[in-house]
Amino acid sequence: MQDNQVQIFDTTLRDGEQVPGCKLDTSQKLVIAERLDLLGVNVIEAGFPVSSPGDFTSVSEISKIVKNATVCGLTRAVENDIKVAAAALKYGLGKDEETECKGISYVEFLAPRNKAAKIAEFYDCVFDAPTSVFTDPSTGDDVAIIGFGPVNPETGRSSQTLLFRESDVELPPYDGHHIALYAGSSKADAEEAFKNALEAQVVWVNPRFSDRVTNLNTAKKWKQFRLKNVVDIKTGKKILELEHEIRSVEHDAWPGKK
Numbered sequence: 001m002q003d004n005q006v007q008i009f010d011t012t013l014r015d016g017e018q019v020p021g022c023k024l025d026t027s028q029k030l031v032i033a034e035r036l037d038l039l040g041v042n043v044i045e046a047g048f049p050v051s052s053p054g055d056f057t058s059v060s061e062i063s064k065i066v067k068n069a070t071v072c073g074l075t076r077a078v079e080n081d082i083k084v085a086a087a088a089l090k091y092g093l094g095k096d097e098e099t100e101c102k103g104i105s106y107v108e109f110l111a112p113r114n115k116a117a118k119i120a121e122f123y124d125c126v127f128d129a130p131t132s133v134f135t136d137p138s139t140g141d142d143v144a145i146i147g148f149g150p151v152n153p154e155t156g157r158s159s160q161t162l163l164f165r166e167s168d169v170e171l172p173p174y175d176g177h178h179i180a181l182y183a184g185s186s187k188a189d190a191e192e193a194f195k196n197a198l199e200a201q202v203v204w205v206n207p208r209f210s211d212r213v214t215n216l217n218t219a220k221k222w223k224q225f226r227l228k229n230v231v232d233i234k235t236g237k238k239i240l241e242l243e244h245e246i247r248s249v250e251h252d253a254w255p256g257k258k
Contacts (some may be wrong), residue, residue, distance in 0.1 A: 010041040013062070014048060014074055026058045033062040037069050048074040049088040050081045052175040053242070057107055059088040083169055084110075107179065108163040110171055115239050116144040118232045119164045125233050126196045127183060130158060142166045148181060164240075171240070178243030182254060190248035194219045197246070201236060202227040206243065223248040 013029050013036075016022070024032070029046070036044055046062040047055040063071040073088055075081035087110070111119060120131035123146045130147040143165045147158030162179075183193040194216060197203050204226050205212050212218065213225040224247040229238045247253065 007043065008041040009043040009045065010036050010069075011045040012036065013058070014045045024058075026054065026061055029058045030061060030065060033066055033071075037066045041069050043070045043072060046071050046073055050075065050084040050172060052172055052177060053109060054175060054177040056084065056088050056110070057177075059085070060090075060108060063089050080170055087165075087167070087169070105159070106161040106163055108165060109240070109242065110167040110169055111144070111164040111240060112171070113166050113168065114142075116142040116164060116166050119230055119239060120144040120146065121233050122200075122230050122239070123162075126200055126202070126227075127181075127193050128196075136165070174241040176243065178245055180245040180247060182247050182249055182251070185249060187248055187250050190223070190246070190250075191216065191219065193246060194225050197225065197227050200231065200233060202229050202231055204228040204243075223251040 013024070013032060017024055033044055033046065044062065044066060046059040049056045049059045059071070059073045071089065073085040075085045116133045120133050123129045123144075124131045130151070132145045133142055134145065135142050143163055146162040146164070148161065149159035151158050183190040194203070194213075198216075203214065205214060206226055206228075211222040211224060211226070213222055219225045224245060226243060226245055228241055228243045230240050230242060231238055
């Protein structure tokens with residue numbers, strides 16, 4: 001580096017979030033990361049991947065959209081921290097690469113070993129979602145692929161996916177991170193998903209919110225329901241925790257409303 005060249009290392013998305021009352025979700029961090037990239041900062045510290053599933057996802061997604069700056073994640077001098085950060089940054093774009101993705105096309109989570117097939121079975125049974133399991137040839141890890149959204153008739157691929165990658169990395173404690181999904185294409189689809197979740201005994205009430213959905217009538221009233229545990233359908237044993245806010249297409253927030 002030349003003596004008169006200044007490199008800007010921006011830590012807004014990691015250290016900046018430590019300000020009291022400041023809590024950014026992934027979509028907000030993506031917007032800020034794009035602006036920082038346009039401003040010309042050299043390095044963007046996108047988060048602390050091992051600290052939570054939310055930070056892991058944010059670092060991973062930011063690394064995919066930033067075109068010029070180098071994206072990094074904070075770690076301690078701990079092997080597990082470094083492995084998790086490497087996994088989060090695995091899909092980052094090179095400086096000469098482009099992407100057609102204008103939003104989050106997929107979200108990837110780490111999962112315990114030998115659980116990918118059971119996770120796929122859970123989403124198949126509860127949501128009737130298209131699922132598959134494949135082995136990543138570069139790592140040997142099994143990955144469960146859960147499809148959501150419209151399916152491309154030419155490729156057979158869903159427009160959005162959840163990925164659950166098996167890993168030996170110790171999963172961080174559940175931190176309340178959640179995803180919101182729209183079930184099917186009709187009111188009946190959402191109601192069927194609720195019945196399936198009720199049968200699987202995974203319907204859950206988050207005490208932080210007023211939508212206390214415990215039966216079909218309250219699910220119809222709120223046009224949504226929640227679940228937190230992804231379970232082995234056959235045994236009911238918990239595989240992992242991730243809050244799902246499942247909405248009907250009749251929900252007021254449905255983006256497809258005209």
